[in-house]
Amino acid sequence: MRHACCLLLLPFLAVAAFASEESPAPLAARMPEGAVFYVEAGDLAGSLDLLWNSPALVRARNHPAAKALWESPQARRFLTGLQMVKAISGYEPEALLRALLGRQIALAVYAPADPTGRGEFLLLARVEAAAAEKLLGAMRMVSGMTGGEAAPGESARPAILGLGRNAFGFVEGDLLVLASTLDRARASRDSQGGLDASEAFRSARALARGDEAVFAYLNLAPYAKALQPGRKPQEVGEALFVGPALAYAASAPAACFGLTLRREGDSVDLELSARVPSRAGLTPEFASMAGGALEPLPFALPPTTLAVMRMRRDLGALWVHREELLSERGIAGMVEFETNFGTISAGMSFVDDLLPELRPDLTFVATRPVFEPGAAVPEVRYPQFALLIPLRDAAKVAPDLKMAFQSAIVFLSAASVQENGRGLRLSLRKHAGIDLLTAAYAPPTDGEMEGRSALPVRYNFAPSCAEVDGWFLMASSPRILTDLIDGRGKGTGEAPGANAGFWIDGREAALLLRENREALVTQSILKEGKARPAAEMQTDLLLDLARHVRSLSLVFAEERGEAGLRLTVRLGPAGE
Amino acid sequence: MHLDAFLPDARTPWDFAAAAHLWRRAGFGAPLDTVEATLALGPAEAAHALVRGPAKDAALDDLESIYPSVLGLGGPDPIRAWLVARMLRSGHQLREKVALFWHGHFATSIAKVRDEGFMARQYRLFLDGGLGRFGDLLGKVARDPAMIRWLDNETNRKGHPNENYARELFELFTLGPGHYSEQDIQEAARAFTGWTILRDAFHFAAPLHDEGEKAVFGRRGAFGGDDILRLALEQKACGNFLAGKLLRFFVAPEPPPDAIEEFGALLRGNGYDLSASLETLFASRLFFDPAHRRTLIKSPLEFLVGGARCLAIAPDASALVPLLREMGQDLLAPPNVKGWPGHRDWINTATWMTRVNAARELTKGATGLGAERALRSLLGEVPGDGAGRALLAADASPAERAHALLCLPESHLS
Numbered sequence: 010m011r012h013a014c015c016l017l018l019l020p021f022l023a024v025a026a027f028a029s030e031e032s033p034a035p036l037a038a039r040m041p042e043g044a045v046f047y048v049e050a051g052d053l054a055g056s057l058d059l060l061w062n063s064p065a066l067v068r069a070r071n072h073p074a075a076k077a078l079w080e081s082p083q084a085r086r087f088l089t090g091l092q093m094v095k096a097i098s099g100y101e102p103e104a105l106l107r108a109l110l111g112r113q114i115a116l117a118v119y120a121p122a123d124p125t126g127r128g129e130f131l132l133l134a135r136v137e138a139a140a141a142e143k144l145l146g147a148m149r150m151v152s153g154m155t156g157g158e159a160a161p162g163e164s165a166r167p168a169i170l171g172l173g174r175n176a177f178g179f180v181e182g183d184l185l186v187l188a189s190t191l192d193r194a195r196a197s198r199d200s201q202g203g204l205d206a207s208e209a210f211r212s213a214r215a216l217a218r219g220d221e222a223v224f225a226y227l228n229l230a231p232y233a234k235a236l237q238p239g240r241k242p243q244e245v246g247e248a249l250f251v252g253p254a255l256a257y258a259a260s261a262p263a264a265c266f267g268l269t270l271r272r273e274g275d276s277v278d279l280e281l282s283a284r285v286p287s288r289a290g291l292t293p294e295f296a297s298m299a300g301g302a303l304e305p306l307p308f309a310l311p312p313t314t315l316a317v318m319r320m321r322r323d324l325g326a327l328w329v330h331r332e333e334l335l336s337e338r339g340i341a342g343m344v345e346f347e348t349n350f351g352t353i354s355a356g357m358s359f360v361d362d363l364l365p366e367l368r369p370d371l372t373f374v375a376t377r378p379v380f381e382p383g384a385a386v387p388e389v390r391y392p393q394f395a396l397l398i399p400l401r402d403a404a405k406v407a408p409d410l411k412m413a414f415q416s417a418i419v420f421l422s423a424a425s426v427q428e429n430g431r432g433l434r435l436s437l438r439k440h441a442g443i444d445l446l447t448a449a450y451a452p453p454t455d456g457e458m459e460g461r462s463a464l465p466v467r468y469n470f471a472p473s474c475a476e477v478d479g480w481f482l483m484a485s486s487p488r489i490l491t492d493l494i495d496g497r498g499k500g501t502g503e504a505p506g507a508n509a510g511f512w513i514d515g516r517e518a519a520l521l522l523r524e525n526r527e528a529l530v531t532q533s534i535l536k537e538g539k540a541r542p543a544a545e546m547q548t549d550l551l552l553d554l555a556r557h558v559r560s561l562s563l564v565f566a567e568e569r570g571e572a573g574l575r576l577t578v579r580l581g582p583a584g585e
Numbered sequence: 586m587h588l589d590a591f592l593p594d595a596r597t598p599w600d601f602a603a604a605a606h607l608w609r610r611a612g613f614g615a616p617l618d619t620v621e622a623t624l625a626l627g628p629a630e631a632a633h634a635l636v637r638g639p640a641k642d643a644a645l646d647d648l649e650s651i652y653p654s655v656l657g658l659g660g661p662d663p664i665r666a667w668l669v670a671r672m673l674r675s676g677h678q679l680r681e682k683v684a685l686f687w688h689g690h691f692a693t694s695i696a697k698v699r700d701e702g703f704m705a706r707q708y709r710l711f712l713d714g715g716l717g718r719f720g721d722l723l724g725k726v727a728r729d730p731a732m733i734r735w736l737d738n739e740t741n742r743k744g745h746p747n748e749n750y751a752r753e754l755f756e757l758f759t760l761g762p763g764h765y766s767e768q769d770i771q772e773a774a775r776a777f778t779g780w781t782i783l784r785d786a787f788h789f790a791a792p793l794h795d796e797g798e799k800a801v802f803g804r805r806g807a808f809g810g811d812d813i814l815r816l817a818l819e820q821k822a823c824g825n826f827l828a829g830k831l832l833r834f835f836v837a838p839e840p841p842p843d844a845i846e847e848f849g850a851l852l853r854g855n856g857y858d859l860s861a862s863l864e865t866l867f868a869s870r871l872f873f874d875p876a877h878r879r880t881l882i883k884s885p886l887e888f889l890v891g892g893a894r895c896l897a898i899a900p901d902a903s904a905l906v907p908l909l910r911e912m913g914q915d916l917l918a919p920p921n922v923k924g925w926p927g928h929r930d931w932i933n934t935a936t937w938m939t940r941v942n943a944a945r946e947l948t949k950g951a952t953g954l955g956a957e958r959a960l961r962s963l964l965g966e967v968p969g970d971g972a973g974r975a976l977l978a979a980d981a982s983p984a985e986r987a988h989a990l991l992c993l994p995e996s997h998l999s
Contacts, residue, residue: 388657429699429734456730456785457702460652460709465702466659531654534647535666538674538899541647 065557221267261285276581284573309496354413506568515558605965612678614891638677692924719857824849885912
């Protein structure tokens with residue numbers, strides 16, 4: 010174990026004692042063609058500093074629960090391994106890491122030569138020269154104990170050292186090479202152009218912005234069969250959410266990934282993006298169902314909005330192209346829904362009457378629940394949800410949808426009460442001149458509250474609906490609807506070209522977690538058998554960390570000839 | 586006499602095996618150190634300590650502190666997990682074991698009750714009053730909303746009596762078949778008319794109650810529900826019926842008839858005081874008779890909870906809930922009004938496989954206990970040349986060894 014640990018760290022130990030004065034060739038040029046995956050980083054030390062010193066990680070490092078982790082057997086084994094590395098290299102681990110990541114490093118993964126074997130890797134690093142000879146000496150020392158010289162050196166070609174059963178390496182100028190097989194090490198030593206010259210790699214490289222701390226490439230060819238649009242999603246949800254992204258990926262030769270770190274005032278943004286060329290684009294079926302950019306939302310989001318999901322999806326087109334876009338199981342699911350919808354909507358046809366009336370933007374909003382001051386609250390507070398659907402002709406279809414909503418509530422309540430469950434009571438009220446249909450549970454009885462310190466979870470739900478300015482809104486509570494109604498005409502725009510997106514407000518998420526602290530402590534005591542103080546400490550660490558996540562967003566967009574997913578996490582000082 | 590105090594001798598010494606037997610039966614098993622500490626006590630003092638429970642129990646205090654939150658999580662599974670966690674960690678093991686006994690005795694299922702709050706409140710009756718007087722518990726269970734709903738007493742009203750509760754009261758809760766007549770049931774049912782639920786709590790609806798004269802067990806009067814409970818407790822059959830069930834749960838699948846008579850007389854004699862009766866039982870010759878050891882097939886709860894306790898594994902209590910369900914012991918959902926049949930019914934070709942798989946789930950994180958200690962803790966002794974000894978010699982990880990130990994036939998016997 011310790012020996013393996015040393016081997017893994019060896020690539021970081023060697024330093025270029027013979028660093029060239031000239032501008033070095035790209036590392037990808039020393040990688041043989043055929044890599045399935047390639048990742049490369051330039052000077053990472055600054056980026057790691059940014060992360061390491063971000064308020065969230067500082068807080069996490071200094072938390073008693075995190076410190077306690079260093080007492081675990083696994084942590085002790087890790088520390089022992091680091092001591093061995095230090096003994097061999099003469100570096101303090103942190104200083105070593107900084108020195109090694111300060112210039113350029115790349116890793117490529119190859120499919121195994123034998124289909125039943127393991128994948129192969131090749132790791133290259135350009136390093137500073139300070140301790141090169143000493144570290145090369147360390148490699149030689151390990152080689153002497155394990156593999157010896159695996160391939161002799163020739164003029165201008167260094168010897169390849171065996172460093173164990175699955176590790177071979179050499180140093181050439183300022184370049185350290187470590188490979189999982191001797192053949193890969195040889196191929197790298199002889200490579201001219203290599204991966205850098207391949208068309209798929211170049212197409213991915215063209216999508217890079219140039220400011221990435223980490224650039225990665227994935228050759229999609231081996232996955233094309235699995236990704237191809239002909240593979241039909243099993244469920245409607247899969248067709249709506251991941252189907253279009255997979256269809257884009259299936260049309261591309263390679264994907265480019267990038268990790269970018271930026272400082273914004275007192276915050277740090279981490280952006281992970283995945284991009285493919287969109288010239289091949291979507292199949293006509295996917296394009297009609299999921300193509301195009303989102304329209305701006307005409308509502309301001311509620312003040313306690315926790316998450317929003319928006320997507321440009323035409324459900325009518327999904328039904329029209331169901332044979333191409335859905336598996337038989339998915340189609341059966343839609344047909345079953347159509348039947349159920351017909352039952353609760355007094356004969357209104359989901360396919361003929363409703364789908365043609367839906368405009369293609371779907372919006373899903375989740376908020377932190379807000380209760381009136383002094384009101385009883387549920388023991389566990391669930392987020393409140395709303396689904397916002399734009400209608401083509403609201404005057405025609407909204408009354409039928411409201412009737413379907415009432416029927417559904419009555420059906421559900423009757424079924425529940427028949428089985429000794431609880432029923433919902435319907436009521437109608439107005440807010441800012443708009444009719445609001447709401448269903449709520451009766452207040453709990455003294456008997457039900459026996460042994461409880463707060464309301465049962467069902468009091469998180471008071472299903473409600475309303476028609477507002479041509480939009481049909483359904484929600485798990487009336488509060489989220491009244492907030493949306495108050496925010497009419499105050500909406501904001503979308504990211505350019507955004508086709509689908511998901512956003513989380515870290516501050517609201519942290520507040521919701523904090524409001525559910527006791528439930529989290531309970532889970533920890535029940536599941537992990539922790540004593541209350543330990544469970545509280547662990548929960549508080551989670552809550553502390555959550556306070557540092559300012560926001561998270563995931564956006565799928567198509568613009569300027571590329572289609573891509575962008576995940577952005579903003580870390581900052583703790584919110585209150 | 587069967588209930589005479591157990592006096593250790595050369596044939597039946599007070600040794601590790603005897604102390605481990607006490608923990609397996611009066612609890613769910615115990616870690617090695619706990620069993621060894623019990624050895625330092627005599628059998629009588631050990632039985633007394635088990636009945637009394639520890640003065641301070643931090644683990645149980647933590648679990649009690651989260652009870653409102655567990656109820657608030659919604660659904661029956663968090664409550665099941667909480668109950669399993671109690672069995673795993675409570676220092677007062679007998680309290681948990683007796684509560685499980687009453688859960689099987691007054692078998693009520695959420696499948697019909699449909700309210701986890703009702704079910705939790707009923708189980709609390711067993712935890713809080715399980716070691717008290719049987720009459721008190723019987724009275725509380727008769728007023729328990731879960732029981733009222735389970736046996737349809739909500740529809741039991743004057744002029745239209747529903748006999749379900751009265752029938753099960755005599756047949757399953759107090760007397761057993763053959764000790765009452767159909768007329769006794771019909772008349773007793775009239776006495777329970779108007780015992781119903783209002784606003785999720787017991788409610789006596791006087792207008793629905795039949796105040797007329799009833800004839801039960803040859804006695805006449807304008808009996809109400811409490812009178813019927815009292816009359817049932819006065820029957821000699823009640824003591825013997827309860828004694829038989831307790832002995833089958835704690836001592837042997839087929840206890841000697843005269844032992845049942847003797848224990849029944851003890852129960853009647855001390856007013857059905859469970860603590861006093863069980864203390865006598867757990868310090869008796871009958872209980873420690875080697876012929877009764879490892880004669881009961883462990884229930885899934887005894888198997889998993891006991892395995893975890895003996896092997897010093899701290900499992901996720903909520904992860905055990907579905908495993909227990911697969912093995913046939915879904916807490917809060919006994920199969921019918923008779924509860925779990927137990928013993929031989931726990932194991933068949935299907936549940937055996939689920940036991941083996943559940944044991945693997947339980948032991949996959951096992952690390953600490955040394956092989957010798959694991960074997961001794963789980964089986965109570967080290968077999969000289971048996972399968973357990975062979976396992977010690979095998980080249981296996983602690984998790985693999987713990988799994989293999991749990992798959993030994995002895996591990997399935999209490």
